[in-house]
Structure formats: structure tokens, C-alpha cells
Amino acid sequence: MGKGFYISKPLGFVLFGLGVGAVLTIFALSVVYSQEKRKNEVNARDGTRMVTTAAPHSTSAPSNEPWDKYRLPDTLLPAYYNVTLWPRLVPDEQGMYIFTGKSGVALTCVKETNLIIIHSNELNFTLTSEMHHAKLAGLGGTSAPVILKTWFQIQTQFMVILLKDNLQVGKSYWLYMEFRGELSDDLGGFYRSQYTENGVKKVVATTQMQPTAARNAFPCFDEPSMKAVFHLTLLHPPGTVALANGMELEVLQTRFEPTEKMSTYLLAFVISEFTNLRSPSEANVLIRIWGRREAIESGQGDYALSVTFPILKYLENYYNTTYPLSKSDQVALPDFAAGAMENWGLVTYREQSLFYDPKVSSNEDKEWVVTVITHELAHMWFGNLVTMRWWNDLWLNEGFASYVSYLGADYAEPTWNIVSNIYIFKYYEYILPPASCEGTQNELSFSPEERSDGAATGSEGVWRRRSCFLSPNYLHEYAYSNTVYTDLWKKLQEVVDADSSIQLPASINEIMNRWILQMGFPVVTINTRTGIISQQHFLIHPDAVVDKPSDYNYEWFVPITWMKSGSNMGQHWLLTKTASYEPMKTDTDWLLANLNVTGYYRVNYDPQNWERLLTQLTADHKNLNMIIHRAQIINITLALRTTKYLYEEKEYIPWESAIRNFEYFFLMFDRTEVYGPLQVSLFTYYKKKVKPLFDHFKVITSNWTRKPPRYMDQYNQINAVSMACKTGVKGCSELTRMWYRQWMKNPDSNPIPTNLKITVYCNAIAAGGVEEWDFGWQMFKNSTIAAEAEKLLYGLSCTKEPWLLNRYLEFTIEPNLVRKQDVAFAIVYISGNVIGQPLVWDFVRANWEHLTKDYDDGSFFFGRLIRGITRKFSTEFDLQQLQRFKEDIAASSFSFGTQAIEQAIEQTKANIKWVSENKVQVMNWLIEQSA
Template structure:
């Protein structure tokens, strides 16, 4: 690549739904700083028909050769060239069904007729499957796209259509030239679309769907307008394209993709039906739309130089998505949910020895797929939240604005961002952030109080309880003592701080802004438990204290009985994340110990705790109740039912039977718990009903609800039926993980899933395709159904059936299994 710079790609594609292939031609305008007769590009799964170079008026013949393994196309020119030149290539490719590159998506129209559309997913390194290019983020160029399609089809790309003309039986769509951008952000879409139109100033906004679905795009159109305008305000930089399309795709591996000006989504994340969509879906649609719009600046306007800085894109969009949605919908308590979801996911993964730093070394495309995980998205987002709190909200915003203005239409690295924020805030941001970005894991701060002195010691927190001494972080520590607050940046292994008053209570990391856990001495913790009981502590701190304590039970620092005793302080609790996290922890303990003699003791305590929450919430929503009540209700009803609460199970059955007679009798928020519990106590007849409902449903969100329910039977033969269904055309390849993850979470699926996966592995791979990001979810689900005695079996299986890009996930999954097995052995000792 050295010495060769692509300036512009002129691309023409002609996709065909008769043979699922496409013809392509491209002319790449190049600058060559050195004389050369060899040009190497990225290309995969393409057949090169012809190629030549043009310099001035001279045509230079060329010979192509593709190395399939390395995905490289080498073009040997008949003579050396230097300066400005054009490279012309004619090629054909496949509209594959693996949900990457230029691929086909299949769906049925209202009359049940099978239809196809062609769409693209180029991130991380799959533009090379559509056209030869320099397929890396730092090699930016402009793109002129033309699509030749059948008369009844529409075409979409990143820019608006500049001309349309008939060519024989086809239409030639020509699109405007894109801004300078990376290959992974290019978009091509061909199909029978319909549109819902909107506008923000002179920016044309469209919700794009398959025929008959545009009315379900109204909510998304509203969100798009609101959030786009708010991002412009926040960054102080106008959205730079003349249009923004939000496109619902029937088959889509990820949740959504931020192609510049043409964002693609799974249908279930863009289409909303007030009759059948749940509160959770509405919230999720808002978050994902906000996330993808954030990328239009952070990722598209300014792009990371290489994939080791992927987190810059993803964690930033994760953080900003929450901030912008929260501005419009503060009653959703999104920052609280961010803590209980994003931060805990990240902390769980980062407490493994097999985690990885945020800034991770990436050599080849398969490794890139592995790092689209909770570290790149959620840990990064949490660390940004910690940084914003450390430098102040306004300094943080000004730093971002400075960074985006400085690097627009170009590439940047993490340190460029820290320099911008540090410069504005006059704080050591770069040196502090290095400790969080470049090293794996996070600290636990051990706190000991002696009168008015507190000593702090930091060490890496690991869920397996092992000790690693060398890690050190620059930790922004906040100590709250009544109304008095003290902040330090703790850079050494240990530190000591004086309190104002030797009798006062204190709390560290109030609001859990810092990405670390705290372990208090027994006396300080006992004092805090009294403040929880009286609700003197704020809700985030009440959530955080029990969460830290539970993680210390898992790592073996504390005994489970200490945690259970501590939870008695929460009998009067009414906060969403605190109740949810406590309920999840207790339910997890019940599932973990279900085969043990003392299981009843834990079950009784869990039922009692969940029962109190249910008594407050009831089955039906109340007028003006909190947004989060409906989210909590769903979990509590499902858990109580599975714990064997007869009244809950009876009511669920009653409501299910009523639903079968009248679909409108059951509100969307209660459908999942009711269907799950109908299956839990159901039989073959119930299974047939759910399967029939699944097949008849046309809305993706609804379909997934029925599919999830079919993972919740107790009978092994019915669970095997659900798994068998996942291999049929009835389940889209994008949803293949749903039955597998659902059965992995079912205590009755423990003996079923792993033998089935081994037996049908090759069929599964054929269905979802090598290189599909869903593979990691499927591999991780194995962890839910095995114990550490089966580790060797799992290792041997994946040795015989290697799947590139899942190696790290296999290690993480097995480590989690060892931690869980060890935890169970400790609980047994404690309770027997």
C-alpha cells in the first residue's frame, strides 16, 4: 500500500436475483508517489474478468491474480507507472446468504410470495467481497456509485439519487459523490422498498421498509429527527450529508450498522407497532437509533486509524446514545439502566483473566470480529462516563468538539481524543486514560478505617479470586462524608485519606462513576447497611453496595451468608436497578443450587423477596406508573412462576388461554412472561399452539417472543423440537442464537443443548456462515449448560471443529464455568 493512495472509486453494480450474482466495474483514481508495476488490493470471493490501467491517454495492460487465503488481489502492470493514474477492473461476485459483504435477504410479502432484496454489511473488512479496494479504515476516498437494477426495484446508496434512466429492461440509478470516507461505511441496497418521509431543515429523512411496513416506522422517524438535531447542537457541527435513510432489513446479523447516510437495522429494532410492541422495545429502538446517529460524527466524520481503536467508535456511541435519549426521556432512568446493564456486563467480562484491554492489538479480520464485545462497547462507555465526571460535563463536551473539528474527514487515535479533552480541562487525561485503555481489567479498592483515617489499597479484581499484583490504575476517587466531598486521583498501590470527622459515615465512588469496585472493612459496611435500611443513601449507592458484595462472594473474598444477611437491609427498597439486581442475584443462586439439599432455603428466601416486589407491582400496569415498573414486572412474574408460585402460574395460564381467543386481551408488556410461563407448565398441545402462533406472526418482535417461549418447556423432547426448528427455514439465520441462548438459560436444557450442538454443529455453521458475528454468542451459550468436569470435552470438540474468531470467547466461556463451579463448591461447604 505504501506509495499508493486511492482518491476516488467509480463503482457500478448490477445485481441479479435470478442467479444471486452481481456484475461490477470500477475505476479507481490513484496517486502513486513511487514508480511501480504491481498494485495490491483487498478482494475476496470475487472473479476478476478484466483489468487495465490508464495514464493520460495510454492504456496499460495488466494481469490479475487473487490469493483466496489472504484475500489479496495482485495486479501486475505491463510497465511501471507513477503519478496520477486510473485502475479499471471488471468483476463478478456472489450475493451470499451469510449476512456479510454484498448479500441477499429473503422475506415473504403480504400474499406469502417469496421476495429478495440485496443489501450490504461491510464492517469490519467485508467491502472486499463487493469490490476490490483498500479495505482498511485509514484509507479514505470518495465514492461515485451507480446501480443497474430491474425496473420494479428501487436502489439506495449513501448519497441521494442524481439521475435515473431506462437502460433496456432496467433502470440505471446514479448517486451523488460521497464525502471522503472509509470503505466499511459504503452502502448498496436494492429491493422493493416503501418510504416514510420526514425532514430536519433541508436534510431529507426516510424510514425505508419492505412493502406494507412503512407505518410501523413512525416512532423511528420521530426519534431520528429529535436525536439528529440534538447531536448537531451537542457537537456544534452540522450533519454533513443531504439525506439520512434508516433502512429495515429482514436478515441482518448485527443490531444496526452506521453506514454514512444509509443506516441499516434489524426490522425488530426499527419497526414499532403500538399494539404489539413492548415498553422495552420502544426504549431499545430509541437507544439503537441514537447510537447509530452518534456514529455519523464519531466514526464516520472522524474515523479510527486502525481497528485497535474500534472502541473509540463503539464506546463513544454507547455513551452518547444514553446521554441524548436521556435528555428527551429522563423518566426512563436510562443512566441507571446503563449501570445495571452496560457497566455490569463490562465488569463481568473484565473480571476474567481472558479479558482484553480496550485498546487491543488486531492483526487480521477474524480478530476484529472478536472484539465487538462488552469491552469495546460497555467498558469503553463506562470509562468515558468516568472521564466526563472527572473533567466536568462542559470540559468534556468542548474537548469532543475540538477533537471532531480538528480531525474531520480524517482519521485519529485514542490519544488524539485525550489530548483534546486534557487541553481543555487542564488535567492529566492522557496519562490517566492510558491506565484504563491499555491494560486489561479494573481495580477493587480495599478500604480500612481507623478513626478519622482511611487507608485505600488497589488491586485487580478477578472473579476467580486469584491475585495479580503488578496492575495499577490512576483512579479518580470520590469520598463523600455527609455533605462534604473529597476527591483524589489515586495513582499508587496504596493511599491514605483523612476524614473530616472521626464519627461520620462515608461512602466511596458515590453514583458509581468510577469503573471499579469497593471492599469496605466489616464495621464500615455494617454502618452503611443501616443507611440503606433508612434509605439515607442514594439509590445508585444502595444498588452498588450489594452488587460489589455479591461479586466478592463469587471471588471467594466474602461468604454468601454475609450477602444474604446484608440484603435484609433492602426490605423497604423501591428502586428499579437495586431491586432488579438483587432479584437477579437471588434467582441466579436458586438456579445454581437447584440440585442441592439446601436449595429450599434459598428458594424460600428468593420467593419471599420477589413476592414483596410483586405485591407492589401486581399483574397490571397502574396509571402514571414509572417506565421501569413494566420492565421489572416482567422479570418478577417470570421468576416467581419458575420458582413454582401456583397463583402466578394459574394466572399466566388464564391469560394465555384468553389471548388464544382474543389477541388484544394481553398487553405487549405481559406477553413474554405469559408465553414463557404457559410453556413452563405446558405440554405438546401448548407447544403446537406456540409454534402455530410463531408461524403466523409477521412482526419480527412478536416472532422472537414466541420463539423464546418455545425454549421454556420442561420436557426435553420439546426443547429438542425447538432446537431442530432453528435449523429449518422457519428460523432466520439472524435469529438462530435465540433458541440456543434460550435453552442454555433453561435449567431443563442443561442435558440437552451441548450434545445437540455437537451433533448438529456442521449444519449450524452452514446456516449462519463462517465469519458471522453471531458465532460468538452461540459458543458462549455452551457455558450455561456445562460444569468444569466437561471442560476437556468442550476443548476437544473445538479443537476438532475450529471456528476462527471464537478462540477468545471459548477461553472466556470455560473460565466462567470454572468460576461458577468453584463458587458452588464454596456455597455447599457453607450451607451443609
């Protein structure tokens, strides 16, 4: 952060001013779990049998039996597993890829019971003896009860074993099973990925267990608090290598070191023909970067290897705890649903998240790699060593890792100044999104089968003061065990109690609970004429009825930092709905609150103060000398007036903020009756603002022949070119089309600057026709670099030809054309095109059942898809279609995405209101500017 804006007085105020507010965003974005269950069973064959018998005493009414509940009973604890798996990397006679396995688990009885309930999903079990699907033996001389019956509860994904007698408390038992499953391509559980190398198809067997897919690979107690040690053996064909959490001990039939005591969702294994780069032999931790041979040999893993060891050492120092494993494998997978997964000792990534090629990849690609690596390695301690007890505390893991990802990246790449530049804006962007829907945030009752893709975004602030939030004893005290968020508050309170200089208005628990147990966040209104400050629950739809009760009456303890006219900084706790605070009273100075946007709240002012801020911004914008402050007051409400000074602005963050608000206007208006006049007026207005920026970069890059010298300028150059082309600045379209045409003439030599590729691809394809699109498609298909393929995936969505967009949509559901991991992105990209949006909406509704079958258990996929394709919805007709779609899905057997649709309905209502209130004012303002 920039100097001069942290308050050096009571540490407690700074701590919460910097951090507490971010908790709510972590909570809202990170913990979303639905009750959507798999619908299809694997067919039994070849001596295996799937039993679907209903439970004893089952009726059509809801049952209170333990096997009908989604949580495991608290009667048994696993100690360790012995698991042997044999995946077949070629299809069988029916064209299926299958795996077989044997699994044993040592159980300790902690409460008397005659039931063993263990998770199992889509596994076919061999009848081991006496027509049962399991064997039970006692350990340590204990005798085991006789098994009376075994059955499967499909809805709750349990194998249930009914015993003749009770298990004895304190005694241990061995449960053994043999099974078979499908190595499908649905990107979850134990699944297959494939790629082509030198014309030969290669199959990879890999895993994604979070949150609840370990049960798809072998029967287990699949909850995060059920930690155990895993002894794993993998059988695989010659020419392949097997990897797992522990170090491999043998080959072909690869046996691995036992894991540390860990949760099932962190288990991982990979069988492939990958090769690797490794750290020097003198390193105390073996680091290996794995991936496709072509990618590794071409150097795409070099950057990841170069930063991983320094980041690990940095984190060891940061945590004051040695990395607890002997190795750290990082594997780039051709097909992977998430960005990466923090499996302990075997981190899995999308290729784009681990591989970097300096000849092809952009600054953003490189930054993404180093921050994702740090994020995942941060979990090795916070998340893996110490794990949340249940999924509703996932925000704690993800928020911490998100923050540390910037610290580690800053350590690995100090010249980028990520923490004080990029980080500030990303915090601003995600902490205060344009919308907060009533009734869609901060739910505490979740089933563990839906995972949000927003876990890492906007959640870093809570961790900015590691010395207070994460005392050195926290990891040591809870190592290899589980915690809840109140354990962290307890540690924080110990820090506060031990330091008399920290003055807080209440206990840590009371302060934090107001932020994490209430929906949404406040808007703080400051009246500089009277000195009255107040808070109100912020809702994007002000007339909405909030039906979620709050024990705190939607009242927060808000830490407010503020300054007057560039000096005279102060701080204040707002503890009630309304309070009087004389130091904020002024008739002459401008006042700016929430310095550096570190608090999780919006700010509004009296009209006079807004005028003073706008006057200052127009007269001397640099007097608001921290660029984040200039971005802070460029918001939707005042966006048009606050952009008048932009022709003088050269910094990245204010321009980025202005552009995002500018884009919101077009999201809302591009299908209304004002779009034509609005487009002309707004483009003319912004053209005048961006032309000086475009000309500036033309000069400092010597007519686009070299990179801007400053790192943040390299980002702002993208804004300059993108906005200049969008608004019709002379020379921009010609520039992008010239680069693209040069590439078309010589496909082996791409002349486009790496940082500008996505902008050039989009603009050139939009301005061209089928020839440009077909060339881009061919380059996409030929690309062996994931980051390059991603840019082309987006660029192809920019065409103005409806038939090309329809063809592209059809391509997305052909796995041999577009990888499943990329389908949601491609469809959302197309929907961002004003021509493509209605095509996408029709396509998704028509293909909903097909998509659902392809993405069984795909809440992660559908949430991303629905949010992306409905963000433009702003009419009553849009709303009616959404509501009908929700009804159609509810009436079908495919219930994926219902929560995302409900959120889209709320967002659409808010958009309708915003458009109705603002379209006339926007048009009138633009007319005044052009008069």
C-alpha cells in the first residue's frame, strides 16, 4: 500500500479497518453448497452388483434414520485406509473406461452402534462373502459382529451396513470392500483427461475430490473432519508414471509413502505419460513440475519451477512452520474444472494456471501463474495442516490463501509491486461489487455438494494483519486437526488481551459476528454539513423485502478511516445506526472516507461534499495523490461526471475503474430503445477522453514497437487500445487488423504484442468475416499453449456474424472441439456479444438436459454459466423468461443451477429498476455534453 494512508494509532482499529470487512465477501462467495445429487448409476456387470434396495422401514415420508441424513453419524472415526486402485487407460468392450479397486479402513468406535455408514457413490461392489458387499474384522484381538445386511442409499450416497450386535466403544475394526467404477470424463472424482501428442491420443487418470467426490473413487468417510492416514497403491501400465500425495516407493505397481493425517478431499493421484522438471538435488524439499512432454520440453514449466521453491521458503518463514512433506508435485492437467486444487503434496492445475511461455504469454498470464501457485501452496498449511471442520468455514481457507497469494507473488516478483498496485484494485473490484442481492448471501445451512468459483476473489483483507490474525501458535495447536472460525477469533482475542495498546469497542467475537452472520454489508452515509454519520443495509434493489432475520438488526461495527483535503486524517468506529461525529463536519474541505478502500462498506456523502470531490477531481486530480482514491469515487452513480477529467489521466487503476463502469452502461442499455443514440453519444464522449491515452502509448512505445517501461503501464496500454478501438479512435482498428492480417499471412510468426493479443483478436475478428474467424479457430485448435488458446477462445466470440456465433455454440458441446473445462467460458464469452446474447439464451435452454448430463454434479459449472449469460438481463421480458426457466427446471429431473437462477432473478429485478431510473438521465447528460 502507498505510504501515508495507514493510521498509526490504535492497532485494533487498523486491524479491522484493513481486514474485518472482507470476511463477508469471503463468506458469500466461497461457501455455496447445494443439495443436488447425481442421477445416474453405473450399470453392474462382470461379477459386480449395485444394490439399490431401500432402507429398512423406508416410507414415502421423510425419514429420521441416520442413513437418510446428509451428515455422517458421530459413532465412528477412521484411523487409516489401505487403498489399491487399477484404472484402465483403454476402453473395454462397451467403450467404457473403468477402474477396479480394493479398500480397507481401520475404524474406531466412539459411540455404541450397530450401523456402519460410509460414503459411496456410483461404485459397483463385489459380493465378498455371504451375499454382502463388505467384510468386517476386529483389530487387536477384538471380535467383529456379524453383518446382517448391506444396502445403498442413493440420495445420501451412503453404503449402510447393519450389524447383528453393537460395535464396542474404544475398539477398532477393519472394514474391507472390493468395487468397480467408471473413469468418466466429467472432471470430478476419479476421472480421465486426454490429449493428443504427435498424433497419438494419450489418456490421463486423475482426480478432483473437493468437495465430496472421494466417495466416487473408493468408499470412505468423506467429510473434512474425518481425517485419516492413507496408504495408497496404484496399478498402471508400463510407460506411465503414477503420482499421489506421498512420495512413490515402487514402480508399475506403485506404492506410496503413507500420507499425513488428512481429509479425504485433499487426496489426489495421477497416472499419465507426463514428464517433469525438478528442483536441484540439494534442495531439502523435492519440487517437480509435471505435464505433457511437449509442454515441459518447450520450457512452459520453467517459470513455475523457478518460483515454487522461493515461495515455499517464504511461506515457511511466514507461518513459522516447516513445510511438513518431503516433496511438492505440481501437475498441469489438460482437463480440469477449477483453476487449481491444493491437494497436499500433489497440487493439480489447469495448464493455464501452471504453464507460462514468455514468447506467447502475457503479463497477466505470468501474474496468474505465480499468484495461483502461491494460493495453492498457502493451503499446504492453512487448509491442509489445519482444516475447517465443515464446509461452511471454507471462506476461512480461501480468504487466507487469496491474501497470501499476493504476498508470495510480491516476494517472487518484487519489481511488479503487486501488493500496492494490482492488489489494491482487485480488492476494490471484488470487495465492493456493483450488486448485493437480498436473500442470496451468507447462508449457514449447506449441503456439501456445490462449490463456488469465486472462492479466491475479493477475500484478502481479513488477512492483512497476519501478526494479529494468525498467531504462531495457531497452526501448531491445531496441526493435523480441524477448527471452526471461532477458534481463530479465540486466538485473535488472546493477541488483543495480551497487548494493552489495542483498544477495541467490543470483543473480537462480537465484532466479527456482525460481519459474518449478517447478509450483505452497509452503506455509510456521511453528512459533512452536520457531522452525522449513519449506516444502512446496502441492497442493489432498495425496495426489496429482506426476509432473512438478523440478531444484530443489520447493524455493523464499522471502522471508518477518513481524510480532509489531502491531510488531517482520522479514524472512527461507527457502532450504531446513526451517530454524530464533529471532526467530520466541514463547509469548505472535501472529505474522503474508507481510505484505500480497505473497509467492506460503501460510502455516500451529502451533495455538497460530492461537489467538492468532483471539483477537486476535475481541477487537480493528482491532489488525490493515491490513485486508488481517484478510482474510489468513480462509481455507477457519479460515473459520468467523474469521468470528465479522464483526458488528463494516465494511471491504470482510475482508467480500469472508469471502463468497468462504462461497460455497465452498455450491459444495461445495449438492448433498449436508447441504445442507438446512447452508443453514438457515449462513444463520442469517451472517444475524446481516451484519445490522449491512446496517443500517449503510441509515443512511449515508439509507435507500438516496444512495451511501455512501467509494469502498470503495460496493463493500461491494453485499456488504451481496447477503448480506442471500441469508440472509434482513428488508427486503432487499422492497427489491430494490420497485426492480425500479418499473422494470417505467416501463421508461424505471430507479430501481435503478447499483452495486446486478446484485444487484437477480438477487434480483428469483429471487424472481419468468415476468413478471420476460421483462421482464429484453426489457431485455437492448433495451439499447444493453454494461455494462447484461452485468448483465442474469447476472440472468436467477438464476430458480428450470427451464423458464425451459432456455429461456435454448436462447437462448444462437441468435446473433441472444445474441452469440457472451457465450455462455460466459451458460452459466457459469446453471451457478452450483443448479437450472441439471445443466441446463447436460446441455446442453453434448448440444450439444458444435454449439458446437465455432461456435467453431472456440475453446480460449479452451472453457477458460472447462469451468472455469465444473464448479467445483461434488464427487461420485464427477460425476467419472465428467467422465471419460466426456473419453473421448467423445477418440474424436470434436472435441478442443477436453481440457486444461480434465483440469484439471476434478483439481479434482473435490480437491473430493471436501475435502467428505468437512469436511462433518461444518462441520455440527457450526454446530450448536454455534446451541446
